[in-house]
Amino acid sequence: MTIESTTKDLNLENLLKEIPFLIENLREARETYLTDAVLLGEIPAPTFGEEERIRLAIDRFRENGLDDPEIDEFGNASGILPGTVGSSSILVMAHADSVFNAETRHVLNVGSDFMTGPGIADNAIGMAAVVGLPKLLNQLGIKLKDDLLLLINTKSLGRANLEGARGFLETKQRPIRAGICVEGAEQGRLSYSGLGALRGEITLILPGNYDWNSFGASGAITHLTRLVNQVMEIPVPKEPKTKMTFGEIHSGSSFNTSPKSGMLRFEITSEGDEVINEMEKQVLEICEQFSLETGTKVELEVVARRANCGIPFSHPLVKSTRRIMNETGIIPKVDPSTGDLNVIIRAGHPGVTLGLTTAENLREQNETIHLEPLYSGMAQLITLLQAIDQGICE
Amino acid sequence: MTSNNQDWLDKNTFHHGEFWDILKLVEEKEKKGLSISLCIPTLNEEKTIGKEVLILRSELMERYPLVDEFAVIDSGSSDKTLEVASNFGADVYLSSDILQEVGDKRGKGENLWKAIHQLKGDIICYVDADISNIHPRFVYGLVAPLIRRDEVSYVKAFYDRPLNYSSGLRSSGGGRVTEILIRPLFSLFYPELTNIVQPLSGEYAARREVLETIPFPIGYGVETSHLLDLYEKFGIETFAQTDLDRRVHRNQTTNALGKMSFGILQTFFNRLHAQGKIDQIPSLETFYRRFEVEDGAYSQIVQEVIEEERPPMMEIEGYQNRKAGK
Numbered sequence: 190m191t192i193e194s195t196t197k198d199l200n201l202e203n204l205l206k207e208i209p210f211l212i213e214n215l216r217e218a219r220e221t222y223l224t225d226a227v228l229l230g231e232i233p234a235p236t237f238g239e240e241e242r243i244r245l246a247i248d249r250f251r252e253n254g255l256d257d258p259e260i261d262e263f264g265n266a267s268g269i270l271p272g273t274v275g276s277s278s279i280l281v282m283a284h285a286d287s288v289f290n291a292e293t294r295h296v297l298n299v300g301s302d303f304m305t306g307p308g309i310a311d312n313a314i315g316m317a318a319v320v321g322l323p324k325l326l327n328q329l330g331i332k333l334k335d336d337l338l339l340l341i342n343t344k345s346l347g348r349a350n351l352e353g354a355r356g357f358l359e360t361k362q363r364p365i366r367a368g369i370c371v372e373g374a375e376q377g378r379l380s381y382s383g384l385g386a387l388r389g390e391i392t393l394i395l396p397g398n399y400d401w402n403s404f405g406a407s408g409a410i411t412h413l414t415r416l417v418n419q420v421m422e423i424p425v426p427k428e429p430k431t432k433m434t435f436g437e438i439h440s441g442s443s444f445n446t447s448p449k450s451g452m453l454r455f456e457i458t459s460e461g462d463e464v465i466n467e468m469e470k471q472v473l474e475i476c477e478q479f480s481l482e483t484g485t486k487v488e489l490e491v492v493a494r495r496a497n498c499g500i501p502f503s504h505p506l507v508k509s510t511r512r513i514m515n516e517t518g519i520i521p522k523v524d525p526s527t528g529d530l531n532v533i534i535r536a537g538h539p540g541v542t543l544g545l546t547t548a549e550n551l552r553e554q555n556e557t558i559h560l561e562p563l564y565s566g567m568a569q570l571i572t573l574l575q576a577i578d579q580g581i582c583e
Numbered sequence: 584m585t586s587n588n589q590d591w592l593d594k595n596t597f598h599h600g601e602f603w604d605i606l607k608l609v610e611e612k613e614k615k616g617l618s619i620s621l622c623i624p625t626l627n628e629e630k631t632i633g634k635e636v637l638i639l640r641s642e643l644m645e646r647y648p649l650v651d652e653f654a655v656i657d658s659g660s661s662d663k664t665l666e667v668a669s670n671f672g673a674d675v676y677l678s679s680d681i682l683q684e685v686g687d688k689r690g691k692g693e694n695l696w697k698a699i700h701q702l703k704g705d706i707i708c709y710v711d712a713d714i715s716n717i718h719p720r721f722v723y724g725l726v727a728p729l730i731r732r733d734e735v736s737y738v739k740a741f742y743d744r745p746l747n748y749s750s751g752l753r754s755s756g757g758g759r760v761t762e763i764l765i766r767p768l769f770s771l772f773y774p775e776l777t778n779i780v781q782p783l784s785g786e787y788a789a790r791r792e793v794l795e796t797i798p799f800p801i802g803y804g805v806e807t808s809h810l811l812d813l814y815e816k817f818g819i820e821t822f823a824q825t826d827l828d829r830r831v832h833r834n835q836t837t838n839a840l841g842k843m844s845f846g847i848l849q850t851f852f853n854r855l856h857a858q859g860k861i862d863q864i865p866s867l868e869t870f871y872r873r874f875e876v877e878d879g880a881y882s883q884i885v886q887e888v889i890e891e892e893r894p895p896m897m898e899i900e901g902y903q904n905r906k907a908g909k
């Protein structure tokens with residue numbers, strides 16, 4: 190064992206010793222981030238419609254102590270908390286968008302030990318942790334050597350395909366040591382790799398001159414169903430781990446009118462890039478053949494495509510994160526990410542995604558987070574930040 | 584009259600947006616040596632009280648020390664209201680524990696009245712507990728005119744009330760009782776008071792020195808009586824109002840509004856008489872009667888609504904002693 194690595198171990202041990210106090214201090218300071226979670230979470234922010242929430246994020250950044258937070262051309266809110274040395278920076282980010290549309294009643298309820306409401310877990314509390322960091326670090330008397338680069342990014346979910354984070358990292362030319370993505374849930378998740386994924390949208394349209402009298406003619410729903418059945422026949426290997434999800438289907442508008450078009454959204458995730466490519470080819474073939482056989486127009490649009498990427502399990506960042514989680518009383522569960530972490534890793538930076546607390550009813554109107562585990566979740570975030578800052582994670 | 588009305592509207596109607604700079608308000612408040620108490624009266628509000636305490640305390644006490652005292656005064660909740668409120672750091676009191684020597688009566692007005700004794704501030708700001716879109720503006724928007732303008736002593740909130748979401752209808756004024764009862768009555772007897780957009784809103788801030796001089800109906804009439812009594816004493820110039828944008832809260836049934844109107848009318852007639860606007864009133868009934876129909880059979884429902892009143896706090900011995908530091 191080299192001398193350098195023993196000093197690192199020692200430094201990490203010193204940080205770990207502080208965790209119980211840190212948890213208590215973060216419990217004391219909870220008003221800061223719980224309030225920000227409510228204020229941010231009560232503003233609707235569907236993907237591509239995050240402007241108003243982002244404007245508030247800028248205000249909260251400022252009120253929590255950042256000097257000039259800014260909104261970039263992608264609509265992201267970001268700001269820098271200067272470090273004492275500032276020769277490199279640590280990125281901490283949380284996505285602003287949520288799966289709820291603007292018409293949803295965005296009202297959060299606060300109980301003694303829980304908070305409930307659409308998007309509180311994904312990702313109002315995550316955002317609150319990020320915008321609150323300058324104030325929390327100040328209250329805790331923690332001064333980082335690195336600059337802290339804080340980002341509330343837009344356009345993360347669904348069709349947006351991580352556009353916000355990608356735009357930010359492509360244009361921000363700063364030396365980044367490591368990145369942390371903060372999600373409200375689920376506590377214990379440890380993502381350090383991006384899972385290869387393909388998201389596709391199949392549209393099926395009956396042409397204007399569709400021959401309703403020919404053999405087998407029927408409406409778009411019937412066609413789409415047959416098509417789905419064929420796609421389901423594509424073998425999904427167990428090794429490398431692969432999954433195919435049919436996530437959304439739309440067609441028709443009444444009881445008794447055969448619709449002329451329909452749409453299907455699916456996702457393939459796999460730890461093997463070649464599997465994804467192979468399956469994509471097969472979906473495409475099925476679409477083409479189906480189109481020929483039925484006289485319908487079938488198109489496959491790939492809306493998102495990501496190769497597998499990541500840092501190894503043995504990377505010091507991952508190792509330290511696991512140590513910190515264990516010490517905080519959080520049981521780590523490795524879970525490859527399909528989210529913003531992909532962008533960090535692809536840009537060449539080591540990174541992890543953390544979950545802050547336990548949650549229920551995710552993506553439902555009564556989404557709920559528990560407050561008791563949140564304090565450990567916050568402690569895990571801040572300890573990891575210090576560990577990265579002290580060079581323990583490289 | 585009309586031009587006076589316009590004058591008052593121009594000068595004394597604010598929008599909360601004018602007061603966004605809370606830090607500046609804090610400085611002005613300190614320069615004038617004022618202290619501010621925030622009071623939330625509650626009765627079974629465990630659903631909304633947590634968020635109100637959390638947000639108002641963290642923004643207006645911790646971050647900006649605009650509010651010096653934060654109290655939840657409870658009228659005897661049977662749910663977890665008090666536990667949740669104290670969990671988030673509010674001082675909690677039972678209305679019945681305050682000034683025990685004068686006894687305990689039921690009603691929101693009673694609760695507000697006792698707050699005058701319990702709280703220490705020069706300004707008391709009352710905010711209802713059932714606001715689901717609570718925001719710091721509900722407080723700073725109301726206390727700001729009192730900090731800035733010495734001649735103003737009572738500031739009412741008004742809102743952009745979403746009456747009917749689905750058809751997109753918007754009313755430009757108050758709630759149903761305001762538009763159907765209060766506004767016609769004011770137009771008849773107190774035309775100047777019609778300038779107050781939402782005379783019944785439960786959010787207002789006032790100086791202690793005026794609150795302690797007026798009686799408090801213990802029930803529904805309390806907001807109306809405040810306006811009538813302060814108007815009689817000081818005229819319209821003592822009032823201001825602030826637009827707080829949207830307020831989302833639970834909706835009352837028409838039955839409940841009828842009962843409320845019955846209480847308000849008692850208060851109103853008593854004041855008309857006391858202020859010499861009408862010669863005499865017969866002794867007023869205290870039973871509110873309405874119908875219920877079940878299986879084609881009508882039956883009358885009778886409920887007693889007594890608008891008892893508490894005397895001006897200044898006249899209470901316990902309060903005089905407290906002020907004298909005894």
Ligand SMILES: Nc1nc2c(ncn2[C@@H]2O[C@H](COP(=O)(O)OP(=O)(O)O)[C@@H](O)[C@H]2O)c(=O)[nH]1
Pocket residue numbers: 623624625626627628657658689690691694710711712713785835
């Ligand atoms: N009705 C009623 N409300 C009370 C009482 N004591 C405190 N409150 C509080 O007074 C506020 C207004 O009550 P509410 O009945 O909703 O009146 P509204 O908002 O004017 O319709 C709420 O915060 C109640 O929790 C009481 O004895 N009766």
Ligand SMILES: [Mg+2]
Pocket residue numbers: 711713785832833
């Ligand atoms: Mg109410």
